[in-house]
Each structure stands twice: as structure tokens, then as C-alpha cells.
Amino acid sequence: MVRRTLLPVWKSHHRVQALDADLMSLAKVSAVCNYFQESAGQHADHLGVGYASLLSRGLVWILSRLRIQIDAYPILGEEILLETWPAGTDGLLALRSFTISRTNGHKIMKGNSAWLVVEKETKKPFRDIMGLLKDIPVNPRLSLENLEIPRLKPAEGLTKTETITARYSDLDANAHVNNNRFIEWMADAFDAEWYRSRRIHDMVIHFMNELHAGDSIEILRVQTGKDLWQVEGHNAGNNQAVFRGQVLFTDYA
Numbered sequence: 001m002v003r004r005t006l007l008p009v010w011k012s013h014h015r016v017q018a019l020d021a022d023l024m025s026l027a028k029v030s031a032v033c034n035y036f037q038e039s040a041g042q043h044a045d046h047l048g049v050g051y052a053s054l055l056s057r058g059l060v061w062i063l064s065r066l067r068i069q070i071d072a073y074p075i076l077g078e079e080i081l082l083e084t085w086p087a088g089t090d091g092l093l094a095l096r097s098f099t100i101s102r103t104n105g106h107k108i109m110k111g112n113s114a115w116l117v118v119e120k121e122t123k124k125p126f127r128d129i130m131g132l133l134k135d136i137p138v139n140p141r142l143s144l145e146n147l148e149i150p151r152l153k154p155a156e157g158l159t160k161t162e163t164i165t166a167r168y169s170d171l172d173a174n175a176h177v178n179n180n181r182f183i184e185w186m187a188d189a190f191d192a193e194w195y196r197s198r199r200i201h202d203m204v205i206h207f208m209n210e211l212h213a214g215d216s217i218e219i220l221r222v223q224t225g226k227d228l229w230q231v232e233g234h235n236a237g238n239n240q241a242v243f244r245g246q247v248l249f250t251d252y253a
Contacts, residue, residue: 008137009085010043016074023192024252026073029200030183033066036098036111037180039084047086047136060120063179064093067149067204068111079103085139087146092116092125094133097146112147152206152244155230158220161189163236165216177211182243186231189221198227199252205245211235217242 012035020031044050044061054060074080084098093114100109117126126132164185172178183205190198211217216236224230227249233242 006047006135006137007043008139009083009142010039010046012039012042012082012084013079014082015079016076018076021076022195024195025076026199027075027078028184029068029070029187029203030180032070032100032109033068033183034180035080035082035100036068036084036113037063039082039098040096040113043084049132049136054117055120058120059117059126060174062116062118063113063207064116065114065149065204065206066111066179066183067113067147067202068109069147069202070109070200072108073199074100074102074108080108085142086133086136087112087139087142089129089133090114092127092129094129095146097142099145110145110147112149114149150204150246152204152230152246154241154244155222155224155232157222158230158232159222161219161221163216163218166211166213168213171213175212177215179207182207182233182245185217185219185233186243186245186247189219189229189231195252197252198249200247201250202248203245204247205243207243209235209240209242211242 014035016027020027022028041050081101082098084096087095087097089095093116095112095114097112099107101107117129117132118124119126166177170177170181186205217233218236219233221229221231229247231245231247235242
């Protein structure tokens with residue numbers, strides 16, 4: 001039997017659609033992160049460790065942390081090339097990096113992510129992550145693109161911006177709030193006028209606990225440095241941190 005060749009890097013093209021763009025006709029950060037997760041899922045399927053494969057073993061992928069650095073934003077209607085690849089492990093975490101380029105080859109974004117595999121019923125982490133990924137191709141030539149994802153500590157002096165109740169459209173196939181919603185809610189901690197003159201240059205987010213339909217989340221923020229903010233989401237029912245994020249802004253001209 002001929003053995004299938006596994007692609008070490010997955011390439012996908014995405015066009016910025018109307019729903020992906022903001023009031024300045026630039027791609028939203030949440031849309032870009034959605035492109036990445038879509039491509040990551042496709043590559044995992046190709047490598048034999050995708051959603052269906054893991055689910056057959058009672059396991060699921062959970063995104064634990066994400067970082068993205070943005071030098072320029074694609075505009076409405078623009079086509080971009082996303083490249084993603086497995087980037088090794090860190091304890092029980094599987095790392096996956098990505099870059100985004102314009103069609104002329106100019107690189108405008110790069111990011112890294114950390115994923116847990118958990119037992120679907122018990123939510124316990126799957127411990128043999130090395131065994132699960134033993135046949136996955138490595139990418140030493142791309143190691144310079146791998147970003148470190150810093151650990152974020154709880155911030156002091158947080159101010160609440162709003163309270164949101166999770167609803168049907170916020171949920172994913174695991175019946176809890178989709179992680180991309182948290183990215184949207186973090187971006188929404190700053191009003192629309194803010195984004196007429198500022199852009200997110202560097203974003204880090206930790207996904208810490210699940211949120212279900214009917215649960216309410218308080219969105220809080222505090223400025224921690226020049227153009228640097230920490231944004232957190234706390235479960236209004238038990239004050240448990242649901243997500244913790246950090247955003248560095250740059251002026252937009």
C-alpha cells in the first residue's frame with residue numbers, strides 16, 4: 001500500500017468578506033483568528049489528528065492560548081495566504097504557528113497557539129500528547145517564526161466595561177461559548193471610535209474556563225503601559241476568570 005505523504009505546512013487562501021471587515025474596511029482580528037483556526041482544523045484532519053479522529057477516541061482539542069502580531073491589516077475583498085504548521089510541544093500543550101501574507105508574498109502577520117487535548121466527558125487533560133503527535137512532521141526551518149506566548153498574571157485596578165449573557169449564537173459544537181467570541185468581546189472593550197485611529201499590533205489571550213448558555217460574563221480592562229491594556233472576562237456568577245488577554249495598540253494612519 002502506498003503511504004500518503006503528509007504535508008508539514010498547510011497553505012490556504014482566504015478572502016476578506018463583508019462580515020470579516022470593520023468600520024475602516026479592514027479585517028477584524030477575530031476574523032483573522034477564525035481563518036487560522038479553520039486552517040488549523042483542516043491541517044489536523046490531514047495529519048490524522050483532527051476533530052473526528054479524536055472524537056472517535058473520546059477526545060477533543062481545546063485552544064488554551066493564542067498570540068498574534070500584526071504589522072498590517074488586509075482590506076475588504078483582499079485575498080491572503082495563510083500558512084500553518086505544528087511547532088512542537090510544551091508539556092501537555094501542542095503548539096501550532098502560522099503566518100499570513102499578501103498575494104505579493106509580503107508577510108503581514110504571524111502567530112502561535114497552544115492546544116490541550118482533553119477527555120470529552122471528564123475534561124481531564126490527555127497526557128500522552130507526544131504519542132498522539134509522534135508521526136507529525138517537524139518544521140525546523142520555520143522555527144524562527146515561532147512566537148513565545150507569555151503567561152499573563154491577574155491585573156489589578158480592572159474596570160468593568162459591560163456584562164454579556166451567553167446566548168445560542170455564541171455557542172459551538174461543544175455547547176460552550178466559542179473561543180472566537182472571547183476575542184470579539186475583548187476587542188469590544190474599546191469602542192468603535194477607538195479603532196478609527198488605533199489598531200491592535202500584538203494580542204495575547206488565555207482561554208481559562210468554559211462559559212455556557214445563560215451564563216453572564218463581566219468584561220473588565222485596565223491600562224498597564226503605554227498603548228498596552230489587559231482585558232479579562234470573569235464569570236458573573238462565581239467571579240471565575242474565563243479569559244485573560246493583553247492587547248498592544250499602535251496608531252493607524
